[in-house]
Amino acid sequence: MAKLKLEYIWLDGYTPIANLRSKTKIVEGDPAKFALDDVPVWGFDGSSTQQAEGRSSDCLLKPVALYPDATRKNGFLVMSEVLLPDGTPHPTNTRATILDDADTWFGFEQEYFFFKNGRPLGFPAEGFPPPQGRYYTGVGYKNVGDLARQLVEEHLDLCIHAGINHEGINAEVAKGQWEFQIFGKGSKTAADEMWVARYILERLGEKYGIDVEWTCKPIRGDWNGSGMHSNFSTKFMREKGGKEYFEKLMDAFRKHHDEHIAVYGPDNHLRLTGLHETQSIDKFSYGLADRGSSIRIPHSFVNSAYKGYLEDRRPNSAADPYLVASRILKTIATVPTS
Numbered sequence: 001m002a003k004l005k006l007e008y009i010w011l012d013g014y015t016p017i018a019n020l021r022s023k024t025k026i027v028e029g030d031p032a033k034f035a036l037d038d039v040p041v042w043g044f045d046g047s048s049t050q051q052a053e054g055r056s057s058d059c060l061l062k063p064v065a066l067y068p069d070a071t072r073k074n075g076f077l078v079m080s081e082v083l084l085p086d087g088t089p090h091p092t093n094t095r096a097t098i099l100d101d102a103d104t105w106f107g108f109e110q111e112y113f114f115f116k117n118g119r120p121l122g123f124p125a126e127g128f129p130p131p132q133g134r135y136y137t138g139v140g141y142k143n144v145g146d147l148a149r150q151l152v153e154e155h156l157d158l159c160i161h162a163g164i165n166h167e168g169i170n171a172e173v174a175k176g177q178w179e180f181q182i183f184g185k186g187s188k189t190a191a192d193e194m195w196v197a198r199y200i201l202e203r204l205g206e207k208y209g210i211d212v213e214w215t216c217k218p219i220r221g222d223w224n225g226s227g228m229h230s231n232f233s234t235k236f237m238r239e240k241g242g243k244e245y246f247e248k249l250m251d252a253f254r255k256h257h258d259e260h261i262a263v264y265g266p267d268n269h270l271r272l273t274g275l276h277e278t279q280s281i282d283k284f285s286y287g288l289a290d291r292g293s294s295i296r297i298p299h300s301f302v303n304s305a306y307k308g309y310l311e312d313r314r315p316n317s318a319a320d321p322y323l324v325a326s327r328i329l330k331t332i333a334t335v336p337t338s
């Protein structure tokens with residue numbers, strides 16, 4: 001037996017962007033055998049996180065996923081849902097809005113900026129660095145600076161150690177902008193891993209005096225915004241699909257465009273302008289390999305008789321992956337499969 005350090009992580013009640021919160025509970029256990037079922041329900045003071053009034057302020061933390069924490073001896077990260085004292089989901093618990101997700105696969109592409117002293121990492125103290133062009137997948141000090149790659153590499157190792165299913169990383173179009181991709185079978189699994197990967201990155205930044213900027217358009221002008229492209233496939237899409245189903249699905253996505261945009265992250269009008277590889281926020285479109293559309297159809301999809309996954313390019317970097325997955329599943333559910 002050992003003293004295990006459990007870091008419970010949850011989303012607070014701030015709008016329009018919830019913040020990650022966490023605190024540590026020490027329990028006795030065998031680190032080699034410790035499992036989600038062994039993690040106790042816990043609680044916190046919701047009056048300090050915009051989740052309760054002062055008088056009756058207890059909220060519950062229900063553990064939903066467990067990850068080894070390489071930064072701590074006998075440490076674990078515990079992703080948690082927030083519950084009301086009676087055990088029902090708290091109104092801020094967006095994870096609980098995901099209804100049926102067993103066979104849906106999600107791949108999220110998270111873009112973000114590193115910020116130092118209120119400026120993107122690598123920007124001069126005043127003015128701007130050379131315009132975009134060589135930063136995307138770039139190499140060399142003048143393109144990526146001296147610290148970013150170290151952070152990105154450490155983040156990758158911490159996530160892999162935690163069992164988070166990273167699929168890749170790359171430097172992005174703007175200076176100081178990066179991306180990582182997470183793929184999961186089951187929308188809750190993918191979204192849990194995305195939130196925990198965000199947590200690990202923010203915590204890592206503390207060590208270097210660097211913040212992670214999740215908002216979608218931190219620099220105005222001719223600088224790319226940040227998205228969280230959401231690639232999705234259901235069992236039906238992977239195994240049956242077909243052109244007719246695909247067109248019905250796209251009709252449903254067009255019909256519910258506004259409801260999607262409503263949960264695809266704040267200030268998305270600043271990013272979805274029709275420029276910088278985006279479609280305008282008030283238009284819905286889809287296209288083969290078209291990075292200027294709302295939904296991009298991969299070549300592989302058409303080549304395999306409209307089977308496979310689709311890429312929704314509208315969600316932005318600050319979007320809540322629980323809400324994105326939940327909305328996509330709701331729209332899919334409106335389309336009959338026969």
Ligand code: ADP
Pocket residue numbers: 105106107108109167181182183229231232233238308309311
């Ligand atoms: P791009 O930058 O060209 O849009 P990425 O390689 O960054 O492409 O992201 C593609 C994403 O699609 C990956 O995260 C991958 O996991 C995801 N993906 C691949 N196959 C599927 C599938 N069948 N269902 C859902 N997502 C998928």
Ligand code: MN
Pocket residue numbers: none
């Ligand atoms: Mn206390």
Ligand code: MN
Pocket residue numbers: 109179181
């Ligand atoms: Mn990508």
Ligand code: MN
Pocket residue numbers: 109111172179
């Ligand atoms: Mn990208």
Ligand code: MN
Pocket residue numbers: 109229311
């Ligand atoms: Mn993409």
